[in-house]
Amino acid sequence: MNFNKAEFLASYGLASQLPDSDRPEFVFSGRSNVGKSSLINKLCNRKNLARVSATPGKTATINYYQVDDVYFVDLPGYGYAKVSAAERRRWDQLINRYFEARRSQALLLQLLDSRHAPSADDLQMMEYLRYHGIPFWVVLTKIDKLKKSQLAVLEKQFREYCAPYGCEGISPVSSEKGTGIPELQALMASFLEKDGD
Numbered sequence: 001m002n003f004n005k006a007e008f009l010a011s012y013g014l015a016s017q018l019p020d021s022d023r024p025e026f027v028f029s030g031r032s033n034v035g036k037s038s039l040i041n042k043l044c045n046r047k048n049l050a051r052v053s054a055t056p057g058k059t060a061t062i063n064y065y066q067v068d069d070v071y072f073v074d075l076p077g078y079g080y081a082k083v084s085a086a087e088r089r090r091w092d093q094l095i096n097r098y099f100e101a102r103r104s105q106a107l108l109l110q111l112l113d114s115r116h117a118p119s120a121d122d123l124q125m126m127e128y129l130r131y132h133g134i135p136f137w138v139v140l141t142k143i144d145k146l147k148k149s150q151l152a153v154l155e156k157q158f159r160e161y162c163a164p165y166g167c168e169g170i171s172p173v174s175s176e177k178g179t180g181i182p183e184l185q186a187l188m189a190s191f192l193e194k195d196g197d
């Protein structure tokens with residue numbers, strides 16, 4: 001899988017706009033500001049493929065990128081307090097319709113900020129995944145903010161938190177420093193092979 005062959009395809013704000021699933025999809029899920037855009041950029045070796053924002057809470061859209069023969073699907077971030085009830089409903093509908101359509105998911109990457117225990121929203125998202133029988137892999141973000149000695153302990157704690165929800169494993173990364181990125185790329189490629197492509 002060539003991560004350097006990446007292009008932005010489209011942003012969808014309405015469930016009715018979502019394209020059919022005609023190839024394997026890697027799905028990126030997480031709170032607003034957890035580092036999803038930064039991770040997509042780093043995986044694809046690009047600066048501005050996905051828009052990185054210091055201020056969370058931009059309009060919720062599902063963003064599609066084509067990377068070689070697969071799609072990267074950037075789900076709208078959750079957990080931003082300042083959204084209206086209407087915006088929240090639109091978010092729910094978008095997410096539900098995305099997961100209800102039978103999609104060829106290679107792997108769902110659930111991003112969690114390594115500096116904090118999973119938030120109530122994170123737990124709710126993982127509960128949603130468990131309920132719908134969607135296995136996922138946790139990506140611990142921003143590990144450059146941790147002390148070296150903290151990482152092993154945190155990784156174990158996150159593993160324990162997340163396992164009951166269907167978490168298949170954990171990858172610590174720093175999109176800023178590049179730590180863990182080659183390992184995550186290799187993991188993603190191995191899931192693609194498992195898929196039979």
Ligand SMILES: Nc1nc2c(ncn2[C@@H]2O[C@H](COP(=O)(O)OP(=O)(O)O)[C@@H](O)[C@H]2O)c(=O)[nH]1
Nearest residue numbers: 032033034035036037038052053142174175176
């Ligand atoms: N220190 C550090 N900051 C990061 C890292 N990844 C993202 N950020 C910062 O976190 C903020 C949110 O990043 P973004 O990728 O837009 O998050 P998104 O809302 O989940 O897409 C930005 O200010 C990024 O620069 C990382 O690995 N290390």
Ligand SMILES: [Mg+2]
Nearest residue numbers: 036037051052
């Ligand atoms: Mg983003």
